[in-house]
Amino acid sequence: MPSYKLYYFHGRGRAEPARLMLAAAGLPYEDVRIEFERWPEYKPKMPMGQAPVLDVDGTMICQSVAIARFIAKESGLAGKTNMEQARADMMVDGFGDMVNKMADYVWYEPDEAKKAEKKKTFYDTTLPEFLGYFEKLLVANNGGDFFVGDGLTHADVFFLSLSDDITAEKPDVLGPYPKLAALAERIKTYPGIKEWLAKRPKTPW
Amino acid sequence: MPTYKLTYLEFQGLAEPARLLFAAGGMKYEDVRLKREQWLELKPRSPTGHLPILEVDGTVIGESRAVWRLIAKEVGMAGKTLLEQARADMIVDSIFGDLTPDLAFFWEEDENKKKELKQKFVEKTLPTLARFEKLASAEGYFVGNSMSWADVYCFYFIDVVNKLIPGEHLKGYASLKRVVDNVSSNPGIAKWLKARPETPF
Numbered sequence: 001m002p003s004y005k006l007y008y009f010h011g012r013g014r015a016e017p018a019r020l021m022l023a024a025a026g027l028p029y030e031d032v033r034i035e036f037e038r039w040p041e042y043k044p045k046m047p048m049g050q051a052p053v054l055d056v057d058g059t060m061i062c063q064s065v066a067i068a069r070f071i072a073k074e075s076g077l078a079g080k081t082n083m084e085q086a087r088a089d090m091m092v093d094g095f096g097d098m099v100n101k102m103a104d105y106v107w108y109e110p111d112e113a114k115k116a117e118k119k120k121t122f123y124d125t126t127l128p129e130f131l132g133y134f135e136k137l138l139v140a141n142n143g144g145d146f147f148v149g150d151g152l153t154h155a156d157v158f159f160l161s162l163s164d165d166i167t168a169e170k171p172d173v174l175g176p177y178p179k180l181a182a183l184a185e186r187i188k189t190y191p192g193i194k195e196w197l198a199k200r201p202k203t204p205w
Numbered sequence: 206m207p208t209y210k211l212t213y214l215e216f217q218g219l220a221e222p223a224r225l226l227f228a229a230g231g232m233k234y235e236d237v238r239l240k241r242e243q244w245l246e247l248k249p250r251s252p253t254g255h256l257p258i259l260e261v262d263g264t265v266i267g268e269s270r271a272v273w274r275l276i277a278k279e280v281g282m283a284g285k286t287l288l289e290q291a292r293a294d295m296i297v298d299s300i301f302g303d304l305t306p307d308l309a310f311f312w313e314e315d316e317n318k319k320k321e322l323k324q325k326f327v328e329k330t331l332p333t334l335a336r337f338e339k340l341a342s343a344e345g346y347f348v349g350n351s352m353s354w355a356d357v358y359c360f361y362f363i364d365v366v367n368k369l370i371p372g373e374h375l376k377g378y379a380s381l382k383r384v385v386d387n388v389s390s391n392p393g394i395a396k397w398l399k400a401r402p403e404t405p406f
Contacts (some may be wrong), residue, residue, distance in 0.1 A: 048299055048336055059288050063302075066294035073287050086266045086275040093268035094253040133253050 004029035005055040006067075007042065011203045012161075014064040015052040020157045021068045023196035025075035033201075065092055065158075072154035079148050088148045091137065091155035095162050098130040102165070123170060134159070135177040144179035145186070152190060160187045207279075209234035210260040211272075214244060216404045219269045220257040222361045223276055225388075226354060228397035230280025270301060277354035289348050296340060296347045296355035300362050304330055311369055311406060323370070331366070331374060338378040345383025352387055360388035365406070 004022070008015035010033040022029050034042055034051065043049045047062045054060070054067040061067055069089070072078035079085035105118035138144040147155035163184040166173050174181035188197060209227070213220030215238045227234050239247070239256075248254055252267035259265070259272045266272055274294070277283040284290035307330040310322035337359060341347050347355040363385055366374055375382050388394055 047295070047340065056288060061288070061291045061295055063295040063298040066291050066298055069294060070287055070291035073290070082275055082278050083261060083264055083266075085278075086271050087264075089271035089274060090252060090266050090268040093271050097253075097255070097268075129254070137252060 002057045005032055006030070006052060007032045007034060007046070007055065008052040009034055009036065009039075010201070011205045012164075012200075013205055016164075017064060017068045017154070017158050017161045018052060018054065018071060019200070020161060020193055020196065021071040021075075021077070021154055023192040024152060024157060024190055025071055025077060026192050027071065027075065065096065068092075068154050068157065072157075077151070077153055079153050084148050084153075087141075088153040088155040091134070091147050092158045094130070094134065094137075095158050098127070099162060099165075101126050101130075123173070127166065127173065128176070131174070131177050131180060135180050138179045138183060144183065146183070152187070156183060156187050157193075160184055160193070207262045208260075209276075210237060211235065211257060212237040212239060212247075212260070213257040214239055214241065216406050217365075217401070218404075218406055221364075222269070222273045222354070222358050223257060223259065224397065224401065225357050225361060225394055226273060226276040226280055226282065228393040229282065229352070229357065229391050230276070231393050232276075232280060270297060273297070273354060273358065277357075282352060282354050282357070284348050284353055289353075293348045293353045293355040296337070297358045300337070300358060304333055304362060308365060308369065327370065334374070334378060334381060338381050341380035341384050343380055343383070345380060345385075345387045347384070352391065356384050356388050357394075360385050369406075 004027060006015060006018055006022070006029055012019075019031065039051075042051070045060075046053050047060050050062055052064055052067060053062045054070065056070075061070055069078060069092075072088075073085075079088045101122060105115050105122060109115040109118055138147055141147060142150070146152060147159065159180070163174065163180070167184075174184065187193060209232065211220060211223055211227075211234050217224075224236065244256060251258055252265055255267060255269075257269055257272055258267045259275065261275070266275055274283060274297075277293075284293045307322075307326050310319055310326055313319035313322055337347075341356075341359075342350065344350060345356070347353060347359065359381070363374065363381070375385065389398060
């Protein structure tokens with residue numbers, strides 16, 4: 001079995017989907033959490049000077065979604081056919097679009113008034129539009145126990161990560177989307193994920 | 206063999222990497238180009254509200270990278286091992302996430318803002334190509350020693366940049382020049398590049 005080392009900072013951020021995926025796959029790994037002051041030592045060793053990075057027996061893969069998809073494929077949790085994998089990938093990209101819109105006001109808007117306004121637009125208009133599409137796609141998969149096929153894929157894992165963030169801001173945000181809400185709750189109890197959620201370091205992001 | 210239907214607007218845009226991959230694989234597909242009003246009508250029925258979408262024997266896939274990756278797999282250009290596939294993914298994600306969004310200057314309506322954004326693109330975004338010069342092999346491949354969709358997507362990005370900002374953007378990047386040469390001289394792609402409709406974007 002290969003040895004896995006995941007490099008990131010002391011937070012969930014862009015590494016958490018990979019950590020959740022590793023947990024679901026039951027794969028042991030070294031969860032390296034780099035202090036910001038020590039990042040300059042690590043940065044030149046990373047393929048693109050960024051984290052997260054997954055080191056697989058010395059081969060380094062960066063880009064958070066590429067990492068999570070790799071782990072999913074290694075463990076047979078990426079979708080069984082090219083089409084299933086494409087459906088899972090599509091969901092993850094869709095979530096990413098939404099996360100980018102969120103990041104827009106959370107990380108990239110310095111003006112407090114504009115930030116509040118953008119946040120309002122996000123929760124009033126943008127988010128419902130996205131969640132509407134996601135709920136529909138979930139239900140279209142045989143009623144909606146998983147996004148793809150009949151088992152967990154990286155699509156469900158990324159959704160859990162996303163729902164964590166939006167419900168932290170607005171706890172009732174999935175109210176109008178019963179299947180999405182039920183999926184998030186169900187994935188929290190998935191073997192491996194349940195244990196990780198209980199023991200993972202509690203961090204603000 | 207499955208039937209493929211690719212739907213996009215009347216541009217090269219985010220559908221072009223798909224078209225290039227189909228061309229490389231010598232695969233037939235229906236190349237649907239919608240007017241904006243037609244797209245707006247279809248949008249609520251699309252998987253995620255965005256184009257391009259790809260229908261394969263009736264199953265619909267949305268989101269550009271999911272579409273490109275699927276075609277890459279179907280034409281055998283996704284990478285031979287899981288690690289190679291992950292490497293291709295990481296190259297594409299990085300260009301898509303860090304460089305391509307800054308092409309948005311093209312759509313800016315305010316002339317002054319557009320000039321400013323275009324300059325920022327040249328001064329801040331384009332130098333990021335150095336990152337990819339290091340990751341491409343001297344033979345001009347990002348993954349292993351044969352052409353993958355990472356090479357094709359990189360070619361596409363450079364192609365768009367050349368279209369929007371004429372100039373010598375690969376000066377000093379010998380490996381990236383090889384990537385571009387390898388892709389443009391692929392027989393299927395070379396044929397497509399001659400035949401394809403030229404569009405502003």
